[in-house]
Amino acid sequence: MASVELDKVTKQFSDGTVAIKDASFTIADGEFFILVGPSGCGKSTLLHMIVGLEETSSGEIRVNGQMINHLDPKDRNMALVFQSYALYPHMSVRENIAFPLIMAKVSKPEIIRRVEETAAILELSLLLDSKPRILSGGQRQRVAIGRAIVRNPEVFLLDEPLSNLDARLRNQMRIELARLHKRLGTTTLYVTHDQTEAMTLGDRLAILNKGVIQQIGTPFELYQQPCNLFVAGFMGSPAMNFFPARIKDDQLCFEPLGLQTAIPGHTDFSKPLDYVIVGIRPEDFYVLSNENDRSEQLIAFDAQVDRVEWLGAELLVYIRLKIDFWPDMSILVRDVGLEKKQGDMLEVIARLDATSTIVKKGDTVTLGFNIDKLHLFDPNTGDRLIT
Template sequence: MAGLSLVNVKKIYPATNDHKKSKKKHESGEEKKAQLQVTNEGVVAVQEFNLDVADKEFIVLVGPSGCGKSTTLRMVAGLEEISSGELYIDGKLMNDVAPKDRDIAMVFQNYALYPHMTVYENMAFPLKLRKRPKSEIDKAVREAAEILDITQYLDRKPKALSGGQRQRVAIGRAIVREPKILLMDEPLSNLDAKLRNQMRAEIIKLRQKINTTFLYVTHDQTEAMTLGDRIVIMKDGFIQQIGTPQEVFDHPANLFVAGFIGTPQMNFFDAELVGRGGHYAVVLDGMTVELSENKQQRLAAKGVAGQHVTLGVRPQHISLQCESGSVKARMDVFEMMGSEIHLHANVNGRDMVIIVPTTDINGNYSDAFTIGKEIDFSFSGSTCHLFGNDGKNLEF
């Protein structure tokens, strides 16, 4: 198998007349609606992308629509030309190598199966193109079918299969080649929620059974968190943060990552960071919370001064309080989610969400939470995040 390395990779699409007009409007002082940078060369879809992927590592590119993640994947596949930068697979420069010679396989969002072929023929097709012996093809197809639990469908046509079964066939067609790198472009986005959960588990099992490097693209942060060894979070063509799922959840690099990773998303408040006797504390609506020792040390090491900050606290890290030192909020609505309740409230004009386990509620939850009721909440100094005026995490 092989590792993958992208060094200052950039993708620029030639500007259309619409983009040129948009740029002129922006330069004349009118509001710029497009988020991607428009230069004299064109629209910059991917900005100096740098990533080293280890052999057999599972990397997930995640971000909102239009952030450049699929474009990056297609450049690795050779389906998009690299405008500048270098792409290495197994230590070899691949910029000008044809897709068929890169020893990669790709699973597309829409399955891309041949409707006139059976499942067996679809999976065997890439090996037939390579003129492999029939016995070798048969062995590879049946082994892949066994791994993906689709042996019973080998004689069927794609139209006779469900969406999840078709996706398994598409994955099977990719892995029979034993590629150095397996690329997957939002393969689960066409499936319903229950089937997506099942297929995520299948991909995790598949990863344990085959020895290959995975590069997976999705806009679903749940998929990213459950599948990836590391996550690459993108926005407007730029990499925002690279790290393990736990790292990006616990230590988001900026406001975008903090708001994008986590469901429901992180709550944000206007607050003040103050220094008290060499110790840092955050003040929100009259409540003072001293930060944890780890946060104190990181802020002190960077020499962070007291300042106005955006305070981030995840919904599951907020606790309801009835004490004078807490912050008051007004209940707007609540959602019963089975094992937990999502409380939507308003604090000084800002919306927030609090997650309350149903085990914490005595009696009927509809009596405990009334629309328009005033509630009190607080949080600990170990679970809050501080972001400066530039949106970056002040600790890192």
């Protein structure tokens, strides 16, 4: 097992493009660590630098305290599973799993022992003499994983290994990967753009955007306390709702909703602001049926339902609000892709319990939200304001 440390690791290509800038973090011995972010943010490049497929432009990569920048991939004792299965079609499952041991000139009895042990862990024992062409996608991915773990590496790296699978197989493989990590305890670095994979698999996550690490933390920390607009908009599906609110006499004024409320406690205004960006997660809305549902902390407004998506146990309710106040919000365009102007319609999504709420298109509903559930962000920097 091993710990992995990155100290201001940067990758700049010959054309001047900076793929990774000053990446610094430590993966603890035995930790399941996730790199997550949108396509093109630099996740795979960072992974390839750690395993040695890409050279670093600057910074240090250390394993158990020893710098490994100068080592070839074969000397780093790491195993990488790519997005594609990359199996040898003419070889059996047994031969595919054994291949790295054969190349390392491991003795035949040891190869047999380790291949059979790995196959048992991955439930591939009955398929050892089969060729890849008759295997399902999930079985092929297990063979690719087996080929990696049979080496007993210090660090196990996976580059979007479930992207080629359908939804059912992805769910199944997520469970299998979690069980495998629990059983082996190998330090694991996993790259994905799928936040569901990241939230369900990772002990800790690092969120990247345009080559820069935005925030590192547990799934709970990143979801409940996003450090900026990008993290807030990236984590969660459907995404967090955003709109501006004026600040008047220590009150937040929501012009699209015709509401105002006290500014939530623990808000850090290190400099005066005329307005803030407010975020509300879809699941933090409630449907109120009468005045008794309301409390001092609950803010309510009436809205007409534009459309409804029924997902079995829950409803996604879409409402559209006319924007009466929308200052220069270039930060929203940059960080969450929300480009609006005064007079446009703003779509707000509420996630409701379908077992207790019946809402149809065209209905007028009273929605409420708790002010303690609000997320406030600086409109100039995008940084979180609530401490």
